[in-house]
Amino acid sequence: MTMLLMIVPIVVGIWVVATLESWVSTGRFRPGRPLAAAVAMLGQESLVPRRPDRILFEIAPPILLAAGIAATTVLPLAAEVIVIDLATGGLFVNAAWVYVVVALIMAGWGPNGAYAMVAGWRFLAQLIAYAMLTVMPITAVAMRAESLSTTAIVESQASGTWNVITQPLGFVLFWLAAMAVAFLPPFDHPVAPTELAGGVTAEYTGVRLAIFRLGRLTLILTLAAAVVVFYLGGWLGPWLPASAWTAVKTLTVVAAMLWLGRWVPRVRSEHLMAWSWKLGIPLALVNILWVGVTLWAVDR
Amino acid sequence: MTTLILALIIGAVLFGIGLYGALSQTNLVMIMMGVELMLGATMVNLVAFWRFLHPDVYAGQMFVLVVMTVMAVEAAVGFGLGTARFRAKGSVEMEEAAELKG
Amino acid sequence: MMPTIFIALFGAAAIWFGVRVFQTSSMVRSALSLLGAMAAIGGMFLAMEAEFLGVLQLMMMATEMSIMAIFMVMYMMDPGGLGQMDMSHQQREALAAGIVATLLAVAVALLVNWGTVAKEVDSTTVQLRALGIEIMERSMLLFETVGVTILVSMIAAIAVAVAREPKR
């Protein structure tokens, strides 16, 4: 039963993320906006392009949504408040995020449109850039917790400091990689509105676009929640109840991610790849080495 | 017992499909897909053996990891060769690659 | 009972996707069908309580098959399969070989006496720890050999694939 109750905070979280997004992009705070936009989008015509790969075109948005939903299930709101406390949770969120790239390639290939296809393949390039940077910091976090379970990772931060203080390098790398997973600006190559006219979403209208947007909002929520769980101590904190802390931290991270993107120009695709392989991966290895040495020093 | 045999039969069918694909396709990447399917069938069998016969011997799981590595390595080298071939000849059709014979 | 049902379901899905790989003429579709087959195999691993391997399979194969799709698009003239070009040969022999291999493997699976079947496996937490110990102790040599294998494949792939500018 508690599992079903978890749906409520997830839905509220998605709604707040949508509000924050419109606030950041329009500068006006309108909490009713997401609902109005959803109804408007459902009422819109949903067109199918002329010669599509119909199957891929239809299932791409649901796969994006399913990836988001699967990732939410293993992220805890509080000590016992979690849908599934998977023993491989840290790996599972990663596996769910990988299906984002599958969904976007399908969405790019399906409609048989030039802009969408270029955008889809661009996101594959982005995956090659960010994939190792999501994996390696999580490994360093798991080293401290001696477990891949998300609740165990939070509990490992209860004694002593949060991971953001002990592994600052991993935090920065994971944060940037998380922004790249959710294709938030400055890493928004697959939807780049100014150069690719919406990219993979160019041919999606109406209800399919609504599902796509819903999936992306879920994805942003899970990424922020993952940053909180892995680095910012999850539900830990004084005064407030545990789940309130998770909510506050997650929404702060979402706001910071959205706000950060406004001030940075879009990173060129090949620069992103070059930086993440020439700088990011060596730094991630240094992070693992650093965590290894500090843990050894603490344990001794 | 029946579950083990069920898993093995599924592995066998997947292996047969992979073998058919690897033999019948003329395109390098399609051949590789057949090989990947065969390796996938191997992994099914390995996991089934680990689960139903020796769940306490973790060398079984390690073996699966090695097979997975073989898949990745095969893909990397295969695509590398394909790219070289494509640059030289403009296609990756294997029937045209007969001049590679000694 | 539940694991058997799940294994049967995911196995059927894997076989169906596996057949689809060689049926479509669209390259991206066949790469994504292979991903479907591999993801179903990952589901079978989950049903067989090898949770780490299952999740890993789901994850690795998604990246691998996406990259396979883009290589297909780079190599082929007609990756969308609009021309319905036939790209197969020796169909009959291949089909015969496939069926014979399947029948042989099924016969082995049915005829061999597999002995007693284990009922219980360790919990995932224990499994993960045991796998880590296995990698670090008994299979240490294998693990480092895998490292060298990956290095060799990286060097080989880059060496043959990257075009060099002619020396001046």
Next chain:
Amino acid sequence: MSALEQNALLAAFVASTIGLVTVLHLLARAIGRSQDEPAKDVPFEGGTLQPKPVWVRYHFRYYALALLFLAFDMEMAFMYPWAVVYRELGLVALLDMGVFLAILFLGILYGWSERGIGRQ
């Protein structure tokens, strides 16, 4: 809850997406339908109709990095179980993994030296 039940629940959650999507589609169908009009379904291409099909050969410029990534990706399969037992085994495990990662990093360095990182 056993691992098996957890995984079944996970599958149920993922499958529930289908239900959600169906409901949204039905809602959209109830609100209104799209009308057929000529040239409405042409994919967007800067105001012109598409002269030729889009599904043609697409030369992607980062294939060398894709090859490096395919092989390097496998490293994580071994790193996760290692990370779980690291504190138990201590510094020796760090050295073991360090050797492994150093071997793999040599591959990246080779790719780098061949200008494999970036556009070809």
